[in-house]
Each structure stands twice: as structure tokens, then as C-alpha cells.
Amino acid sequence: MIGGPARAGRAVDSRRPRDKVSTLPDAIARYVRPGSRVALEGFGHLVPMAAAHEIIRQRIADLTICRMSCDMMIDQLLAAGCLRGLITSFLGNSSGGSLHELRRALEGRSTVKVELQEFSHGGMIARYIAGAAGLPFYPIRSYDDGDLRQVNPLIASVTDPFSGDEICVVPALRPDVSVVHAQRADRAGNVQAWGILGVQQEVAFAGKAVIVTVEEIVDDAVIRADPNRTIIPAQIVSAVVPCPGGAYPCSVQGFYDRDDAFFRRWSENARDEQAVPKWLRDNVYELPDHAAYLQRIGAALDRLRVVPAPSGSVDYGSRQPVSAAGPGLVVS
Amino acid sequence: MIGGPARAGRAVDSRRPRDKVSTLPDAIARYVRPGSRVALEGFGHLVPMAAAHEIIRQRIADLTICRMSCDMMIDQLLAAGCLRGLITSFLGNSSGGSLHELRRALEGRSTVKVELQEFSHGGMIARYIAGAAGLPFYPIRSYDDGDLRQVNPLIASVTDPFSGDEICVVPALRPDVSVVHAQRADRAGNVQAWGILGVQQEVAFAGKAVIVTVEEIVDDAVIRADPNRTIIPAQIVSAVVPCPGGAYPCSVQGFYDRDDAFFRRWSENARDEQAVPKWLRDNVYELPDHAAYLQRIGAALDRLRVVPAPSGSVDYGSRQPVSAAGPGLVVS
Amino acid sequence: MSTGARGVTDAERLVIAAARLLVGRRTVFAGHGVPTLAISLAQRLYEPGLEIVYESGVVGPHPDRVPTSISDSLLVTGAECVVGMPQLFGYLIQGSRIDVGFLGAAQIDRQGNLNSTLIGGDYQQPQTRLPGSGGAIEVMAHAREVFVVIRMHSPRSLVSHLDFCTTPSPARAGKQGGSTQASGRGVSTLITPKGTLRWAADRGELILTAVARGTTVDDVVATTGWPLAVAGDIVEDPLPTVEELRILREELDPERIYLR
Amino acid sequence: MSTGARGVTDAERLVIAAARLLVGRRTVFAGHGVPTLAISLAQRLYEPGLEIVYESGVVGPHPDRVPTSISDSLLVTGAECVVGMPQLFGYLIQGSRIDVGFLGAAQIDRQGNLNSTLIGGDYQQPQTRLPGSGGAIEVMAHAREVFVVIRMHSPRSLVSHLDFCTTPSPARAGKQGGSTQASGRGVSTLITPKGTLRWAADRGELILTAVARGTTVDDVVATTGWPLAVAGDIVEDPLPTVEELRILREELDPERIYLR
8 A cells, every 4th residue: 555645744845856957978977878779859950969979078889879860960979989770860961961971881881880770750750759748659641652661660550440541650769868959948957949949849758868958048037938938848857958059060040050061071071981080089089078169160150150130029928916916925 | 644834934923812811700701611610729728719709690500619628608609509519528618617508408408419529638639630730540548448438439449560559549630610819910820829829739730721810910020030939820821810809708828817707607607598598699699799799898808907927039040141141132 | 514623624624635645746737626726735835846737738837826727827927838738648648747647526436437527317318417538538547646636525426336437547457557558557545525545556446544533434434435445554634734724725715716 | 064055054954944833833842952942933933922841840931042951040030930840740741731842862763753762782781872761751742742853864863663762652553642641642743954754644654745955855765764755745945034044143042052
């Protein structure tokens, strides 16, 4: 039998600490373990690039990386020996060209092997939604005739009980850790983001642990003035990390633009397999942290600064305050 | 064969009119037909109450109403002879008590019959998502053991191909017309809302036609300053109707509060089956439109006015404008 | 309405008992009425860090008064987060992010199954039609544990056989767990004006673990619709403290909106 | 890069041909590259009311320049709506809200099936690994019609047999329609530097309907990997207008980001 009723009058605070602010090294060391399945998401925007570099810096091995739309981060994790498996739906360097380190591995031109699990974007989104919503699978109206289904046994089908026809389904994806970047959060981990949102909300809810890197930590009052802007509530966040510039060379709406030239250069330079380890040495291993990296590339970032475009304010007003309506008090 | 390539240089504009602003009588008359399946949604907030009254005023019969959480609107539509079927997951007057007109019908104490299709909230949400996403069904991890499944043949099951276990599914719901209320829209029908959002986005995408009533029509620039606030894009909207006070007695965040007393009075008064037709006569049939109704209840609305609570502004800035970056132009 | 020791009403007893049960809990799903007050009281006295989720999608509300409904705009102003219902029911409830769900019902049976659909007659023509599930089916299936509050303790509400099983408790058919079934453990606690019943896993049913002041075990057993088992270590409910009553009556619900 | 009449490059020809095809269309799903430019040109000259949806979730963008990628922050600033990817892929694409989808590929066959996964070898060890589907599978399945742009017309890109079928055209197995299958009609038009191929429903394959200036029907047939049928009413592509070229070269892509 479960114990008797709680004793009256005992003020206990048994919850997890409300303040979840952490450094990036601490958050990565605590939640990303060798062999973990790690989602690093952000669709060309709000990409947790600094977090990926910290994983590289800590040389955490045997990871299975979940990332819908790959970019140079994947070449980097692979060259650093962190990446064993890849669950993805686009294997290019965003729109910048090829990922040559990844191609060398997949084309059998290097000693590294990658265990590839490949879907379409729709399939990856479906897998994350199922993971977030506690569903075993998610139905999707496509895939039926292509060759992807022939090479990926995780694309299955069920019979629609209403029409009797077959429909494809993909299984839930629940990363051990989901990592995303966002514009801002409070210290408890209520995360607000705007611009291109991709699957940031779904991958966070799908994760068993959630690390969020943000451009800035803001006061509770900033978050609570606009609760619909919160895409990830504090309840599900494990660590929130102040990390300005943490998405570079990807963009953060209202903070900095994408460095298209860096994307193109990566796809050019990584043709040379010596170039990738050298880049890692100069930009990750020999630097103590992300701040040092930003300092190193300072001029590039300056060129990406944006001009303001304010959203305007909406009114969250509710009924007359207590003083006008009669007796009462602040509940919490 | 499809015709040859389009001829060059011919400037044609074949799209639907971009300006979709309509009066409420016109929008209802055009899209709500006898026998239609009509979703009227809003979870205690942004409820399209004025639209329901206009349906009553136009005496449109044989409707199947889709509404997750019922309120006095259902008693009213029923007493007015508009409602034949009801697809729902909560048959009370929100938190205000019973819906006595509906109970009289369901308990066999009146001559009216209601074809009831009943789910839980989770089931209704699942049906709307499937309708919006073009899926034939949606899986849901519940229902398995309850009696609802015994009385509702639309709750079916499929075998999860990954575990071999059964899981319940509900079929897509695609209303002929989906009607929601919101704070604001532009003339094209880009709809912005905040506060409690319920299933406003899903029911809109699930609808074959979409009517949105709004507190105010705003300039394009207001909408476009904060594109993440747009929950329904103009593409899918059939008519946008300026309709201040259109959710009363339900609330609209930042505009007016809920009239709890009206809810309680309804559940009291509707015990008397004569009271409902009388209410309809005085408040709908004998009034020309919603503005007249608001005038009639003027003092009640005044008590519900809210005090401001601004959201604050975020920055949607992007890279340097053309003038700073070199030659170029405004594309659209 | 009966008043027991210190003139405590049934409604007050329910709220205070429920508030005490929230010690050690983190994320609570709040319904209308008693749960709203119980959570507010618990936040004031026992668990200031309770994380509250309302059925309207409000997560982490900070109202300046007790809200009058779950869609009260007070809950939105100054809240930490508001999500749509797909996220609420999909990611927070079915995604097993809720520690405690509060539910009410017209009838409950010994296994913790609930009826909020009808009393008498049958589904096609009930004698009394009630509102139905709302979100109860999902909350029951997926909250880690469920507290049920019944405002009238009688053989007509604590029944041997439900007139309709709206909301099956996961414990019912041993179906809890697995990736396609309910993920919660069902009703852990039932609070009534006469006492507290808790789930006895060894017996697979709710048993009496505490009686309210002014009531006897025999009376509770006699007014329960099934042969009610009594815990060996049964206790009498501790009295409400002066502080609990003062906050409840003077601060949280001075107009007795919920304490009616 | 070959230049035809009026010194028109292949890339320019592709963009102008695609822009003209947008006459009479409403909601267009835009990909990176040629489609981005084609849509901008069509909005300027032929269909000012085109409603554009980007794979990044931007709906109704109003950029002040041609964006450099589909996640360019320029697309967000001043847009009418931004949705998450679940809404984009679920409600807009699978929900059949897209009239025209633009896709590219390394290979296409006569049925309009696409390969963007690999060239040579097999899936386990390809000779050349390409990026894979991205959102192409869903766009192909559910856009009302699909325009494919291929930047090199050769028997290696217009093939009799794909090295890998990444993106099946709904027309392929007559599976279009029904509530569980693709809802779109598949590839209606293929644009290459040498001409335009359109879907012939009676034959169930793509046939040549127009040839570019400076090319002959025989040349197009010879450089196509399957026995290419030719439409009875085949035409020569109308020349780009001076206005089309001026806007494209001077206003839309003066730095030749896409026209490279």
C-alpha cells in the first residue's frame, strides 16, 4: 500500500531546482554520454552549433546524431570521432553543397563507418511528433512506392480500419538528449523563439533530457509578458545555457544573419580530407570555449549583424486587478 | 495532354480575391448550408458566439455541429431548430452547469432528437489534427477499456507494427465549414490570436471552408511585423469578418473578460423550456445583428473590460537593407 | 452541508485533504473547482514550486486571484507558457509529463473507474445525462497518479457497478504500460467528505485509509456501495490547521465561489 | 555553359520557362535555387498574387531582395505567417494546400520518378552519395502538380532506369487518390536547358512539347535516356522577352548567385 496521507503543516520543496542555468561544458558533460542518441535540431536557424562543438571538444564517442537537415556540423562530428550513427532526412551541407567528410564515409573512401537511418523530412517530423506525444508510431501518406522503404525497415505500414487501405507509418524517435538553440529563456528554462521554428518544440518534448542554448537569459517578467511565445516550458528542460552566437554560422532572427560564405567555403575545403581535422584543431580543440571561437571569427560575425524590425506589442490584459474588484491576494 | 506552355508576357491574375472581408450575414449565408457539418470552436476563449447567433437568425437547419466543449450556444442552436447532429467531447455549459435544452433532447423529454457522436477531448483533437493533416485516422493511447468505445463505432483500432500491440484510432474530421473567433486579422485573412488557443489552428486547417470572426481588422503591416503570431494563414481562409464582441459571453484576451454570471444564469434559466425560445426571440430574432445585441447588453460588456498587460516587442530584424548592401530592389 | 470539527465544511475538508496530498509532487493537472483551490493552498503552504498545467493549455500560471474557471483570462496574463490543445493533450498528457491529475466524477467503483456520462437508463436514453469525458479519459490514462474528489459520499456515488464507464482506470485490466496503452498508474487516492481511500496494489482496489473527524469507519463502510476494505493502519484525518483554514477562507476564496 | 539566342544562358532559360508556367497558379512551394528566382520573376510579371510557401515554414514572404537560401532571415522579416514544420508538412503539404511544388533531382525517368540519393554503386556503398529526399517525397506526393527543373539534359539525368527511386511520382503505379495514398498528380512538367516535357495522361509518360532555341527535336531525343515521344503540336520555346531578361539580370540576381 502507498503510505498514508501527508502530514499537515510540513512545508517541503521536493521539486527539481527551478534555476537550470548551466555552462555549456557542464550541460554537455552531464547529459551527453558515450553512446547517447543526441538530437541537434534547428532548420537552418537556431542551430545548436556551439553545443556540437562542445561535444567535439569533450570527445564524446559513439553518438547517434538525429538531425533532419545536415550541415557542416555533421562533417565535424564525424571527423572528430563522435558520430557512429546518423538519423536524418537530408545529407547535404544545408544549401551550401556537399558534406565531403560524410560522403567519404558513406562512399567507402575512408576507414570510418556511419550507421545511416534515412527518412524524408516528413518522416523525421512524424517520428519526433510520435516521440513527443507518447505514440508508438505516426502515420504518413507517402513512402509507399519509393526505394527508401526497401532499404529502411523502420518504414512500415498499417491498415486504415476505416477504408481498408494500407498507410505507411514510422516509429517514434525519443532522443536521449535533445539540444536546440533559441533566442531567449528565463533561468527556469521557459524558452521563447521566433522566426523559423522547424521542429524545435517537438524535438524538445521528444527528448528524455533537453538542453537549450540561448542568445540571452532574460528576466521572468520578460517571458511572462508573452506566454504564447514560449515554445518549450520549463517543466521539460534539463539545462539552459547562455550562449550568445551559439548558432553561428546559422542565423538567429533578430540577432545575426547566416554566413552563406562560410557554408560554401566548408563544402569547398572539406574536399581535402586533411582540412577537416585541421579546422577542428584550430577552431575547437585549441580554443577553450565558444566565446574564444567567436573572438577568433569576430569580423565575420560583425558583418552579419542585423537591423531592427520590432514585432510590436499585443495586449494580454485580463479583468480588473484585485484592488478594483475587492479583497484578494497574490496567489503565487 | 495538358495544354502547351504558358505564353510569355501575358499578365494574368487568376487567384481568388485577396480581400476576403465580409459581413457576418454574408459569410454565414454563403458557406453554411442546410445539412452542413459546421465546426464552431474556441476553448472558453475566442468562441464564435456571434456566428452561432447569425446561423440561428438565418434559421439554417439540419446542421451537424462539431464543438469539443459545449456551452449555451448548443442549447440555443438546438432550440432554434438548427442542430441535428452533435460531435463533441463535453456536454456541459462550460463550467457553468448543465445544458438543459440539450439534456431534454438526450433524455427523451422533448420531441427533438440529437444524433450524438461522442469522444473525449483527446479524441476530438486527434480527429481535427487528422482532418487538417490529410490523414485518414489518428492514433490515441486511451479508450481501450471504457464504455465509450462500446457506443461509438468510430473508435477503432490498428496493430502497432513495431510492438504488435493494439492501439485505438479515430477517423479524420473535416467540417464543411470551420468557424473560429480571433483577436485580429488583415483583409486577406491572415489571422493572429493569443491567449488560450485551443484547436483554432487545427480546426481551421481541417475545414473545407473557413470563416474567421475577429475583434478588429488591422493593417497588413501589423500582421507582418510579427509573422509567428499568425495561427491561420490567408491561403486557407474563405471569409474574414470584423465582429467586435463576437465571443461574448466568452472572453477574448486583451479585449474583454468572460461573463461567468451569464453562464450560471443560463444553466438556471434553461431549466424552463419556455425560457430558451424567449431568449432567442429577444436576443437574436428580434435584433438585426450582433451589434444590436451588444447594444442591448451594453452594461454587462462594460463590466468585463480589461486592464492592459502589454506583451513587449521582439526583434525580427534581418540583414542590412539593400541600400547598405548594394544594388537590388523590392521583390514583392 | 455538514460541518465537522472547527466548523469545517465538506468542501473545505476536501480542499485541505487534497492540498496535503500534493506534498512531494511536481507537475499537477488542474481541473475546475476543488482542485484549483487545493493547488493554490498547497502552493501557499506546502509546495511553492508546484508546476501547474490547466486543461486550457496554460502552463505555469501566476494569477493574482483564484481563477473562476479553467479558461479564466487571469490564468493567461503573466503565465510562463500557453500551448494549444494538441500540444497539451499530445505532448504534456499523453507524453507522460503530468505527475498528478485531479478528476471528479458522479460515480467511482472500487477499481477507480469513473462515470461522468449518465445516471440511470442507458446511453441511448439516459435518465440523467452528464457532461461526459472532457479530458478525463486522457488524464486518467497518462497522469502518473490520479486524485479523485467526490463531493458526496454515498452508495450512489461510490458504487459496485458504474452506470457507464466513462473513464477506465489503467489499473482495471492490468493494462498499464506498454507503448500503446495507458502509461499512468490510475487512481491513487479518492477523497470524499467522509474520508480518504487509497489504492492497495496487493488487493487491486481502493481501501479506506483515513476517516474524517465526526465520522466512523462503520459509517463510511455503510455508505460505500461496495464491500469496503479498511487499512490496518487506518488513521483519523488530522484536523485542518488554523493556518489552512485562514488562508482558504480569507485569502483564496473569500467570496466562497468554490466553497459553496 | 551554353548561351542560346540573345545570349540567354541555360540557367536563365530554366528560370524564365518556370516563371511562365506559374501563370494561373496560386500556392507555390518554393525550393532553393531556380524556383526561388522563377517565383520572383513570375510575381513581378505574371502573377503578382502568387502565394508562396517555403520549406522553412515561411508562408507569404515579402523579402526586399532575392533570398540566398530557404532559411534566409530575409524571408521571415515582414512575412505574413511562419509555421513550424509539423504544420508545414502536415497541414499545408499533406493537407493538399499546395498547387505547385518545385523539385530538382539528379535523375528523372519517363514516369516522373526522381533520384536525389545516389549515382552508381548501391545504397550500402554508393559511388556518389547525394543529399537524399529532404521534403521532396512529401511535396511530390501532395502538391497538386510538380514542376521539375533539371540543369543538365543528358542520358545520365533523363534516364530509362533510376539508380535509386528517392521520390516516386504518384502517377507511377496509378496510386494517386484515396485517403492513404498520395493526393497529388505528380510531375506535370519537366524543364531542362533543351526543352520542356509535359505529362501525357493518355500515354502515362513525359513527352517533349517544346524545344529551346538553338536545339533540335532530334538532339533532345538523342540526349534523353528513354525513347522520348514527341507531341504532335510541339513548338519552339518563345524567346525570352527583353523585360524578362532585364528584370532577371538587373533586378533579381544582379550578383548572379543563382544564375551562375
